[in-house]
Amino acid sequence: MIKKKIILDIKKTLKKLNYKFDVNFTVEVPNIIEHGDFSTNVALLNAKKNKLKPREMAKNIIEVFSRKKDYKSAEVAGPGFINFRLSNSVYHKALVDIVKNKKKFGSSNYGKRKKVLLEFISANPTGPLNVVNARAGVYGDTLYRIMNFVGFKAFREFYVNDAGNQVDILAESLELRYRELHGEHLQEFPSEAYHGEYVKELAIKLNAIDGSKLFHIAEKDRFERMRDFALEEIHIMQVASLDKFGVKFDNWMSERKLRQEGILEEALSYLAEAHCTYEKDDAIWFSSTQFGDEKDRVLIKTDGNPTYLVPDIAYHLTKYQRGFDYIIDVLGPDHHGHVSKLKAAIEALKLDLNKLEVVYLQHINLLEDGEIVKMSKRTGSIVTMDDLIREVGRDAARYFFLNRKPSAHLDFDMDLAKKKSSENPVYYCQYAHARISSILKKAKKAKFDLKSFDIKFLKKLKQEDEINIIKKMLELPFVLIASAEHREPHRLAIYVHELAGMFHKYYAKFKVINENNLELSLSRLYLISTVKNVIAKSLGLMGISAPEKM
RNA sequence: GCGCCAGUAGCUCAGUUGGAUAGAGCAACGGAUUUCUAAUCCGUAGGCCAGGGGUUCGAAUCCCUUCUGGCGUGCCA
Numbered sequence: 001m002i003k004k005k006i007i008l009d010i011k012k013t014l015k016k017l018n019y020k021f022d023v024n025f026t027v028e029v030p031n032i033i034e035h036g037d038f039s040t041n042v043a044l045l046n047a048k049k050n051k052l053k054p055r056e057m058a059k060n061i062i063e064v065f066s067r068k069k070d071y072k073s074a075e076v077a078g079p080g081f082i083n084f085r086l087s088n089s090v091y092h093k094a095l096v097d098i099v100k101n102k103k104k105f106g107s108s109n110y111g112k113r114k115k116v117l118l119e120f121i122s123a124n125p126t127g128p129l130n131v132v133n134a135r136a137g138v139y140g141d142t143l144y145r146i147m148n149f150v151g152f153k154a155f156r157e158f159y160v161n162d163a164g165n166q167v168d169i170l171a172e173s174l175e176l177r178y179r180e181l182h183g184e185h186l187q188e189f190p191s192e193a194y195h196g197e198y199v200k201e202l203a204i205k206l207n208a209i210d211g212s213k214l215f216h217i218a219e220k221d222r223f224e225r226m227r228d229f230a231l232e233e234i235h236i237m238q239v240a241s242l243d244k245f246g247v248k249f250d251n252w253m254s255e256r257k258l259r260q261e262g263i264l265e266e267a268l269s270y271l272a273e274a275h276c277t278y279e280k281d282d283a284i285w286f287s288s289t290q291f292g293d294e295k296d297r298v299l300i301k302t303d304g305n306p307t308y309l310v311p312d313i314a315y316h317l318t319k320y321q322r323g324f325d326y327i328i329d330v331l332g333p334d335h336h337g338h339v340s341k342l343k344a345a346i347e348a349l350k351l352d353l354n355k356l357e358v359v360y361l362q363h364i365n366l367l368e369d370g371e372i373v374k375m376s377k378r379t380g381s382i383v384t385m386d387d388l389i390r391e392v393g394r395d396a397a398r399y400f401f402l403n404r405k406p407s408a409h410l411d412f413d414m415d416l417a418k419k420k421s422s423e424n425p426v427y428y429c430q431y432a433h434a435r436i437s438s439i440l441k442k443a444k445k446a447k448f449d450l451k452s453f454d455i456k457f458l459k460k461l462k463q464e465d466e467i468n469i470i471k472k473m474l475e476l477p478f479v480l481i482a483s484a485e486h487r488e489p490h491r492l493a494i495y496v497h498e499l500a501g502m503f504h505k506y507y508a509k510f511k512v513i514n515e516n517n518l519e520l521s522l523s524r525l526y527l528i529s530t531v532k533n534v535i536a537k538s539l540g541l542m543g544i545s546a547p548e549k550m
Numbered sequence: 551g552c553g554c555c556a557g558u559a560g561c562u563c564a565g566u567u568g569g570a571u572a573g574a575g576c577a578a579c580g581g582a583u584u585u586c587u588a589a590u591c592c593g594u595a596g597g598c599c600a601g602g603g604g605u606u607c608g609a610a611u612c613c614c615u616u617c618u619g620g621c622g623u624g625c626c627a
Contacts, residue, residue, distance in 0.1 A: 024567090028569085031572090032571070039570090044608085079608070124627070166627055283625060294553085297625090338622085367562095404564090409620075413576090425574090435587060439587090442586050497575085501574085507586080508582090509592095511585080511586065549587090550587080
């Protein structure tokens with residue numbers, strides 16, 4: 001919008017002055033406010049071409065600009081930057097545009113309706129979701145919302161590993177607990193089994209339905225009953241946890257279903273057709289070394305069962321078959337060894353490797369009383385997603401996870417997240433929203449009605465803080481595009497915090513409602529109600545509430 | 551050994567395609583409330599951007615290298 005106009009104006013000027021130039025110069029908002037509203041490096045990049053010194057070239061450009069009415073000033077700075085200051089009226093108009101855009105402000109067609117598959121969490125269906133899953137959930141969910149808002153067609157998927165070894169162990173664990181209920185005493189609960197309390201609860205629930213009748217059926221049938229019951233119950237449990245966290249999925253892709261539908265065989269046959277498989281030691285191997293892997297990998301084990309790699313290849317095959325333009329896998333840091341094998345397979349299948357992106361979310365340390373809380377799935381001593389939400393609440397949990405870029409390790413300070421005080425950044429943002437609501441309420445009581453507001457009043461907004469707030473709001477569309485583009489929703493979290501901060505400072509410095517100046521008061525009310533909407537919109541995209549009152 | 555990720559203030563972290571004087575929050579210290587919500591604001595202090603080299607008008611950012619930490623490197627998933 002404004003930036004585009006400046007670029008255009010610069011180009012026109014360069015042509016007018018008969019300068020040679022490259023089009024890839026930049027126009028950006030400087031970090032330092034004293035450096036003006038916008039800054040360009042056009043003279044730095046093109047001075048050589050025109051046999052001029054950068055400052056000299058900049059000076060000539062400025063002379064033309066100083067005659068344009070939308071520009072308050074243009075000056076040479078540093079080695080040859082040109083800093084522009086725009087007239088307040090330009091920003092006043094922009095503010096009106098934000099309001100006119102209403103709920104659409106910030107959205108764009110950047111994604112061009114491209115189809116995006118976001119796979120995240122994909123935790124094993126063998127227990128409750130943990131805090132790492134929570135981080136992945138918030139990340140994926142927020143990225144989904146942002147991508148859709150900037151014009152992508154995103155789709156959320158959870159891949160359920162409901163086949164394989166770990167599921168057998170789950171069924172066996174349940175059976176042991178079930179037997180315990182019927183008075184059988186175990187010497188020791190096997191170390192590889194699932195120890196969590198939830199297995200005991202499942203046994204109690206199963207017992208309430210089936211009683212002792214499972215002892216009287218065939219072993220195979222009992223095993224299947226155990227397995228299916230556990231999988232179903234745990235799925236329900238996971239959905240419930242996610243629901244509390246505001247995370248939803250468009251599809252739960254079952255590994256068992258993939259197997260039943262013969263996709264594994266399909267993937268294997270494609271690999272065979274591509275001459276990438278061979279038999280050795282009674283196993284079937286994938287010759288992944290020809291795609292840069294260190295060694296070849298087993299696909300079908302000596303016992304005739306596929307390794308985990310096969311269903312994963314098959315699953316990714318379906319991702320490609322479903323016609324997505326971007327395939328994003330959100331994984332834990334312990335998966336990157338696995339991804340190189342998967343990528344080798346995708347190459348072997350002659351699928352477009354560029355479509356596949358892997359985002360690694362780094363580990364989390366939970367801190368309580370300054371100490372790291374140890375987590376172990378095997379011994380059952382995990383902090384679950386439910387625990388976390390119960391402890392710190394949904395808003396704080398989401399904000400804390402979102403406040404970090406995905407590739408960063410995350411220390412989650414439980415004590416800080418629990419605090420309902422100024423130390424807690426999530427309240428800082430929400431408080432700005434609540435504060436504005438409160439002012440608007442008060443204005444209404446004092447008979448300041450925005451209906452009698454007129455655009456002409458906006459010229460009363462002359463304070464630098466006011467113009468800076470408008471500038472900040474104008475950044476939202478770009479922040480969202482950058483968040484989507486780089487798959488980094490944390491940029492939005494940082495943005496809201498900054499905007500909230502600007503409002504708090506403004507609030508402390510200026511009074512919005514002034515009985516003696518109707519036009520100024522209405523203009524300020526107009527401004528802050530826009531700030532309120534932008535904060536609410538941003539928090540909304542992060543799945544965080546924006547309270548009217550705190 | 552090889553591969554991936556990271557190293558920025560006492561702590562936790564931001565830092566857009568390379569831009570000008572590297573920023574927040576917390577912790578520390580000193581202030582502000584007869585006022586539209588003090589869950590706030592203002593100020594002070596705090597830095598060899600892990601070390602070294604290179605690329606150029608210009609590097610926390612790109613390249614090379616060394617060091618440190620996490621993770622991976624199964625016919626487990």
